Amino acid sequence: MSQFDQVINRKKTDSVKWDYTKRIFGVEDVLPMWVADMDFQAPEEVIDALHTRVDHGIFGYTMPGSKMEDAVTNWLKSRHSWEIDPKTITYSPGIVTAISMAIHAFTTSEDKIVVQPPVYYPFFEIAQKHKREVLYNQLLLNENFRYEIDFIDLEEKLSDERTKLFILCNPHNPSGRVWSKEELTKIGNLCIKHNVLIISDDIHSDLLLFGNQYTPIASIQKDIANQTITCIAPSKTFNLAGLQASILLIPNDSLKRRYNEVQQLFGVMGINTLGADAMQAAYEQGSNWLDELIQYLQENVLLIEEYLMNHLPQVKIMRPESTYLVWIDVRSLNKSDKELQELLLNKGKLALHIGSKFGENGEGFLRMNIACPKETLLDGLNRLKIALT
Secondary structure, eight states, rough: GGGGGGOOTTSSSSSSHHHHHHHHSSSSSEEEOOOSOOOOOOOOOHHHHHHHHHHOOOOOOOOOHHHHHHHHHHHHHHHHHOOOOOOGEEEEEEEHHHHHHHHOOOOTTTEEEEESSOOOOHHHHHHHHOOOEEEOOOOOOOSOOOOEEOHHHHHHHHTTTTTTEEESSSSSSSOOOOOOHHHHHHHHHHHHHHHHHEEEEEEETTTTTTTTOOGGGGGGGHHTTEEEEEOOSHHHTTOOOGGEEEEEEEHHHHHHHHHHHHHHHOOOOSSOHHHHHHHHHHHHHHHHHHHHHHHHHHHHHHHHHHHHHHTTTTTTOOSSSBSSSEEEOGGGGOOOHHHHHHHIIIOOEOOOEEGGGGGGGGGTTTEEEEOOEEEEEEEEHHHHHHOHH
């Protein structure tokens, strides 16, 4: 029995996922498989590090030091063959916070920002809240049921003189697509050509499935790195989102200074003590746990594929190359997203993310979080079958 088979009751822990379905979906008695956190305990080494800090009993001002820098640089080198300069590291409570600050730092209300839907919806929602115009470079489905980039349209949008920022999602959320080095090189060179800054959200990069390889866009060539801010975190990898600890890698000194100025402007200049301890422990000691997790997630992907083939053959998934999020294609049912949500919540008693949340071209899709024990996953799949049949 795997450690990830343990079903842990998360109710009454103020879990957004488990305790707030009434507020978010309007119903309470549903199985939540929507928001991107896992139903697994963090690695034992992380929990031990937190106990050590708590037992010490003093929680004064702290600042990540050289040990943290070593942990981050060693992790990126060992897991992704990416050697970084520790001086490029900046800390942030979260990647959404980091992206919001980057928008404030590097664009004005006259500027435009390019995103690639269907994509993690805070990208365009935050840009809109900053009163920036959003340009949508829609991803295209190819004959192999994988997303591809429309590079002709992308260059057209990047060439707009008002376009100043491009937000990349690598690996891609919600589809789990890992962009190839060739695709990323093409993106990077286009952004250099048109002087557009790249914000690359790489939060799912550790969760590589089925032997897929991740390339950080900033690792490809120096001129791309100098025009890129890369966002990483242990939060998805080790289920630490509530501890609010993430990292920006900014090789360009002038960009880093400007970003740090905005951090100071808003008084958001670091990460909390427990978040720092958890991050360091995860990157120093979490590799074996992550290897076991990846194996378990792969098994869950195969389980859902087999279940759908046997029980819902009209429904298919886009096999994720990374992440624990599965993009489910239900377009064959010819239901509107509103109808799908009604069926899921009221008939199936299942809470999923509806595809249009990620952009108009996400209509007819559902996003399911499969980072849960197989018992929970089978429950969710049975509920999906009830909802859709």
